Each structure stands twice: as structure tokens, then as C-alpha cells.
């Protein structure tokens with residue numbers, strides 16, 4: 001659990017656990033990866049290789065960093081405790097279905113962070129990612145006291161563009177050859193949101209409001225002839 005903050009003082013107590021309902025009513029839980037998740041994590045990643053590969057971050061140079069799952073979990077925990085990232089697994093009905101990762105947390109005169117995410121193909125289209133981003137985004141703004149959240153998306157990733165649209169992020173324009181994805185440097189559109197954009201609202205409230213017209217579209221009976 002975490003302590004809510006006053007002013008710009010930062011107290012992050014790790015591990016955290018966040019939970020909420022998607023606009024479709026599915027309960028999701030965000031929590032750190034644990035060493036015992038190894039088997040499930042790799043099974044999920046294996047089943048979704050083709051789904052994830054076009055959007056997965058890759059290393060531009062060969063790295064000597066350990067690929068052991070336990071080392072990855074330990075590194076994530078160390079960064080989280082240092083207050084520079086918030087790496088969370090997404091759970092639906094007790095199953096691991098994705099990740100939402102807050103990185104590049106900068107303070108000084110910036111107080112900003114970058115959010116990345118993925119879910120399995122099996123649960124796509126159920127508003128899980130927008131809800132996960134809203135939950136962790138509210139945590140970053142309220143508990144960590146951050147001022148700005150940024151999300152970078154390849155222009156051809158229409159599913160991910162839908163996520164920022166559903167949360168009302170602003171389009172800040174194109175960044176040429178910005179991130180190394182799927183083996184090469186790729187252009188990205190940068191989206192952002194500041195506390196001023198929310199004007200006192202939470203991201204979860206905003207998501208609920210912005211989701212209403214789409215949900216009506218999907219659930220309304222067809223108009224009578």
C-alpha cells in the first residue's frame with residue numbers, strides 16, 4: 001500500500017497494489033511481478049509472440065545484461081524502490097494478462113514519466129489497458145506528485161492510439177526514429193497529459209465519462225425500421 005502525499009514530497013512504499021473496474025465491469029489488479037510468476041509470464045509471452053513482436057522494445061546494441069527472470073524482477077524492484085519506475089503486471093481473474101510500466105520518472109523541474117503497456121491478444125478489446133493506465137496514472141499524479149504523463153506510439157499502432165484517445169491525451173506530434181522497436185529505430189507519435197488537463201478530475205473518472213458514448217454504441221439495440 002502507499003501513502004497519499006501532501007505537496008511535492010515523495011514517499012513511495014513498494015510494493016503497491018492497485019485495483020479497479022474497467023468500463024465493461026471487469027475487475028483488474030495491478031501488482032509487481034514476482035519470481036513465482038516466471039512460468040506463467042513466459043507461457044503468456046510465448047503464446048503472444050506474433051501479437052507483441054511488432055510493438056516490442058528491442059536493444060539497439062548487444063547487451064550483457066542478464067536475461068534471467070529472477071534478475072529482471074530484482075532489477076525492477078530496485079528501480080521501483082529508488083522511485084524511478086513503477087513496473088506492474090496486469091491481472092484479470094487471477095491470471096497474468098499484461099504489463100503496464102511507468103519509466104523515466106524525472107523530477108527536478110520536469111516531474112514527468114513515460115507509460116508503456118501490453119496485454120494478451122486473448123483479452124484485447126476489453127478496455128483493460130485504458131483502465132490500467134488510468135489507475136497507474138492516478139497513482140503517479142496523486143501519490144508520486146508527478147505533473148505530466150507521456151505515452152509514445154508508432155503511428156501504425158491503431159489499437160494503442162485508441163488507448164490514448166479513450167483517456168483524452170493530447171497529441172504532441174511526431175518524433176522521428178525515436179525508439180528501437182522490433183529491430184529498428186521507429187517514428188513515434190508522442191501523447192501527453194498534465195495535471196492542468198485534468199482540472200482536478202482523476203483519470204479513472206475521465207475514463208468512465210469518455211467511455212460512455214462508445215459503450216452505448218456497442219450495447220444499444222438496433223434502431224427500429
Ligand SMILES: CC(C)(COP(=O)(O)OP(=O)(O)OC[C@H]1O[C@@H](n2cnc3c(N)ncnc32)[C@H](O)[C@@H]1OP(=O)(O)O)[C@@H](O)C(=O)NCCC(=O)NCCS
Nearest residue numbers: 052055117118119124125126127128129152153159160162
Ligand atoms: C494496444 C493494446 C495495449 C490495447 O489494449 P486493450 O486492452 O485491448 O485496449 P482497448 O480494449 O481499449 O482496445 C483498443 C483498440 O484495440 C482494437 N481491438 C479491439 N479488440 C481487438 C481484438 N480482439 N484484437 C485486436 N485489436 C482489437 C480496437 O481498435 C480498440 O479500439 P476501439 O475500442 O476504439 O475499437 C493491445 O492491443 C496490445 O497489447 N497490443 C500489442 C502491444 C502493443 O501494441 N503495446 C503498445 C505499444 S505503444
